Amino acid sequence: xxxKLYSELEDQDFTVITVAxxxxxxKSAGGPIRKxxxxxxxxxxxxHLVADLYxxxxxxxxxxxxxxxxxxxxVEVPGAAMSFNLGKLRKTRAIYIDAIxxxxxxxxxxxxxxxxxxxxxxxxxxxxxxxxxxxxxxxGRHLWVHGNRDEGMRFMRTATELNPDSWNFFRQxxxxxxxxxxxxxxxxxxxxxxxxxxxxxxxLPDMASMDEVS
Amino acid sequence: xxxxxxxxxxxGQQLTTAPLPNxxxxxxxxxxxxxxxxxxxxxxxxxxxxxxxxxSISPADRERLVDGDAVCASGLWEKLERPVLSDANxxxxxxxxxxxxxxxxxxxxxxxxFTLPDIEGKLHSLSDYRGKKVFLATWASW
Numbered sequence: 374x375x376x377k378l379y380s381e382l383e384d385q386d387f388t389v390i391t392v393a394x395x396x397x398x399x400k401s402a403g404g405p406i407r408k409x410x411x412x413x414x415x416x417x418x419x420x421h422l423v424a425d426l427y428x429x430x431x432x433x434x435x436x437x438x439x440x441x442x443x444x445x446x447x448v449e450v451p452g453a454a455m456s457f458n459l460g461k462l463r464k465t466r467a468i469y470i471d472a473i474x475x476x477x478x479x480x481x482x483x484x485x486x487x488x489x490x491x492x493x494x495x496x497x498x499x500x501x502x503x504x505x506x507x508x509x510x511x512x513g514r515h516l517w518v519h520g521n522r523d524e525g526m527r528f529m530r531t532a533t534e535l536n537p538d539s540w541n542f543f544r545q546x547x548x549x550x551x552x553x554x555x556x557x558x559x560x561x562x563x564x565x566x567x568x569x570x571x572x573x574x575x576x577l578p579d580m581a582s583m584d585e586v587s
Numbered sequence: 588x589x590x591x592x593x594x595x596x597x598x599g600q601q602l603t604t605a606p607l608p609n610x611x612x613x614x615x616x617x618x619x620x621x622x623x624x625x626x627x628x629x630x631x632x633x634x635x636x637x638x639x640x641x642x643s644i645s646p647a648d649r650e651r652l653v654d655g656d657a658v659c660a661s662g663l664w665e666k667l668e669r670p671v672l673s674d675a676n677x678x679x680x681x682x683x684x685x686x687x688x689x690x691x692x693x694x695x696x697x698x699x700x701f702t703l704p705d706i707e708g709k710l711h712s713l714s715d716y717r718g719k720k721v722f723l724a725t726w727a728s729w
Contacts, residue, residue, distance in 0.1 A: 388722070416703035416704065489696055
């Protein structure tokens with residue numbers, strides 16, 4: 374998904390690192406990564422560690438990190454990746470990619486690079502339930518992989534209940550139950566309930582002109 | 588019936604070790620080396636410490652939770668209100684991170700480091716890419 378951008382910007386002290394939230398590991402991520410022929414690091418995260426560290430809830434989500442290893446933009450959706458309006462999808466993604474280009478060129482002078490206070494204000498809250506959910510998911514996934522599937526599933530289900538906003542936990546769990554099962558009726562019901570509660574599946578990133586796209 | 592192998596999980600780490608004798612099987616006791624290997628936390632006179640942070644442990648809790656070089660990690664974690672879970676067999680445990688520690692880390696805006704494999708199995712750490720701007724993006728086949 375980001376290979377073109379990476380090729381364009383790699384000589385500007387810029388890299389892309391993709392992380393596959395794949396509890397089936399190579400079996401699920403290997404094929405797509407090979408096919409992408411990506412020149413940038415394409416990593417496989419079976420335990421969803423990066424989602425834990427950065428308080429992520431869905432894929433795709435992105436974080437911008439500067440040369441000193443500081444967070445410049447905390448977790449957000451990199452342009453709307455799901456829309457029934459393909460035109461809108463393409464436009465919001467194009468805005469987002471232009472923003473990345475601007476940052477690659479101007480660094481902290483880019484209007485898209487948050488100041489430390491702005492970045493901090495945009496960090497989603499890391500609650501006790503979220504921390505407990507990650508522990509449940511990690512243990513559950515380990516048990517599942519090591520042959521204790523029923524018990525593993527129970528811990529993963531608990532993770533989805535403790536962190537109902539995490540689509541990663543829910544869809545990964547469904548995917549482990551059935552490799553084609555992450556998007557079925559239970560998922561659609563969850564999306565509907567979430568929308569009724571005013572939560573977007575892919576909230577647009579906070580960026581100039583993003584909201585004006587129709 | 589005791590278990591012969593303990594698996595101790597924590598964020599980004601996994602340890603396999605033999606259970607220490609003479610402790611209840613529904614508690615997780617680790618020697619100091621394994622505690623540090625598994626979690627990065629060390630028990631010092633000041634308390635339970637990792638990097639610059641120390642959580643103090645009362646003398647009464649020490650009495651209960653420390654036995655020579657062995658530490659009741661599950662008890663410590665409960666005391667510190669951190670996630671600690673095990674399977675029904677008590678053979679696989681997770682010593683989780685507290686939300687407060689995660690929050691504090693993110694609020695510092697220092698991007699948390701991690702080490703993960705690529706498709707060749709080669710390990711990459713985020714810190715390997717210091718000196719470059721990093722656009723970190725997740726994805727999944729599901």
